[in-house]
Amino acid sequence: xxxxxxxxxxxxxxxxxxxxxxxxxxxxxxxxxxxxxxxxxxxxxxxxxxxxxxxxxxxxxxxxxxxxxxxxxxxxxxxxxxxxxxxxxxxxxxxxxxxxxxxxxxxxxxxxxxxxxxxxxxxxxxxxxxxxxxxxxxxxxxxxxxxxxxxxxxxxxxxxxxxxxxxxxxxxxxxxxxxxxxxxxxxxxxxxxxxxxxxxxxx
Amino acid sequence: xxxxxxxxxxxxxxxxxxxxxxxxxxxxxxxxxxxxxxxxxxxxxxxxxxxxxxxxxxxxxxxxxxxxxxxxxxxxxxxxxxxxxxxxxxxxxxxxxxxxxxxxxxxxxxxxxxxxxxxxxxxxxxxxxxxxxxxxxxxxxxxxxxxxxxxxxxxxxxxxxxxxxxxxxxxxxxxxxxxxxxxxxxxxxxxxxxxxxxxx
Numbered sequence: 001x002x003x004x005x006x007x008x009x010x011x012x013x014x015x016x017x018x019x020x021x022x023x024x025x026x027x028x029x030x031x032x033x034x035x036x037x038x039x040x041x042x043x044x045x046x047x048x049x050x051x052x053x054x055x056x057x058x059x060x061x062x063x064x065x066x067x068x069x070x071x072x073x074x075x076x077x078x079x080x081x082x083x084x085x086x087x088x089x090x091x092x093x094x095x096x097x098x099x100x101x102x103x104x105x106x107x108x109x110x111x112x113x114x115x116x117x118x119x120x121x122x123x124x125x126x127x128x129x130x131x132x133x134x135x136x137x138x139x140x141x142x143x144x145x146x147x148x149x150x151x152x153x154x155x156x157x158x159x160x161x162x163x164x165x166x167x168x169x170x171x172x173x174x175x176x177x178x179x180x181x182x183x184x185x186x187x188x189x190x191x192x193x194x195x196x197x198x199x200x201x202x203x
Numbered sequence: 204x205x206x207x208x209x210x211x212x213x214x215x216x217x218x219x220x221x222x223x224x225x226x227x228x229x230x231x232x233x234x235x236x237x238x239x240x241x242x243x244x245x246x247x248x249x250x251x252x253x254x255x256x257x258x259x260x261x262x263x264x265x266x267x268x269x270x271x272x273x274x275x276x277x278x279x280x281x282x283x284x285x286x287x288x289x290x291x292x293x294x295x296x297x298x299x300x301x302x303x304x305x306x307x308x309x310x311x312x313x314x315x316x317x318x319x320x321x322x323x324x325x326x327x328x329x330x331x332x333x334x335x336x337x338x339x340x341x342x343x344x345x346x347x348x349x350x351x352x353x354x355x356x357x358x359x360x361x362x363x364x365x366x367x368x369x370x371x372x373x374x375x376x377x378x379x380x381x382x383x384x385x386x387x388x389x390x391x392x393x394x395x396x397x398x399x400x401x402x403x
Contacts, residue, residue, distance in 0.1 A: 025376070053265055150253070
């Protein structure tokens with residue numbers, strides 16, 4: 001985020017605090033898209049994303065989370081609220097799907113399938129990718145959504161997530177590995193041997 | 204021969220352009236090379252996904268609700284009431300007007316039953332409330348006809364112009380807060396059936 005954009009947001013917030021409705025509408029229109037998309041990519045539910053977007057800006061109107069410009073940009077602050085609300089609703093709904101092998105991504109699939117990623121820039125590729133992102137464990141999903149999809153820089157992402165920049169980097173790397181594995185699995189479906197359980201030995 | 208192992212490579216790998224030691228490791232390690240190439244293609248896919256979603260935004264009704272909340276929070280719209288409270292003669296006038304209105308209403312109630320307002324044809328556009336799973340609360344219907352109004356009443360009210368956005372109108376953002384007159388058709392169950400903007 002550029003310093004100019006940051007100053008502009010802070011000016012709008014000052015005007016909002018003095019009751020300027022037009023300033024609120026301007027700030028809302030400027031920031032609502034990224035907040036809505038973040039919630040949508042995280043939950044896969046348009047209605048949840050709508051609720052989260054509404055609650056984020058309601059919190060801003062009511063100054064419920066006391067924004068401190070010293071601690072980061074307003075955009076990061078809004079993402080931070082959105083993240084908390086998303087996590088809360090995911091916990092309530094238990095709609096979080098995790099990969100079985102989340103902690104140990106394997107690149108072996110790459111050797112099995114010569115083109116596991118296909119063309120991800122085409123419509124069906126994008127749809128596969130969207131599904132794969134939704135199946136990522138939360139802590140990996142949020143870095144992908146923030147850094148790769150909403151182009152938040154690592155430092156801001158670290159502030160939003162409340163972790164060091166190094167953690168953002170490593171989670172992002174792990175998340176991308178998981179995504180690749182997931183896409184490879186989708187394109188060459190075959191049961192993993194380690195998931196088979198012996199029921200009874202006949203010999 | 205690069206001194207860097209795979210773990211060191213991935214823990215310290217910079218973005219797109221690799222420096223000497225990293226490039227050296229990549230030349231010697233087929234596994235990391237494949238992984239790096241896969242990451243590049245995945246990044247392209249993620250960029251395409253981001254681009255495809257760039258125009259996705261919250262439905263217009265969210266803005267409408269938030270503007271209402273903002274006004275409540277800031278007491279906008281309450282000014283007139285507080286001014287009335289400060290000026291007793293205004294309050295007296297309001298009470299007199301209310302009493303006169305009530306008297307006229309009671310007289311009318313003894314006569315024939317009032318007919319629902321028949322919305323004027325032509326100039327305005329009518330929308331029917333769509334209860335389907337569509338994202339917008341209101342959906343356009345071509346046949347929101349008068350036949351649907353048999354058991355309905357029409358209520359005329361003022362709404363912010365931003366409410367028109369929920370129905371797909373192009374509204375100049377500078378005029379979003381202006382008020383516009385609308386007729387809402389209420390069904391026998393009290394639910395809104397259609398909305399007609401009088402002053403588009």
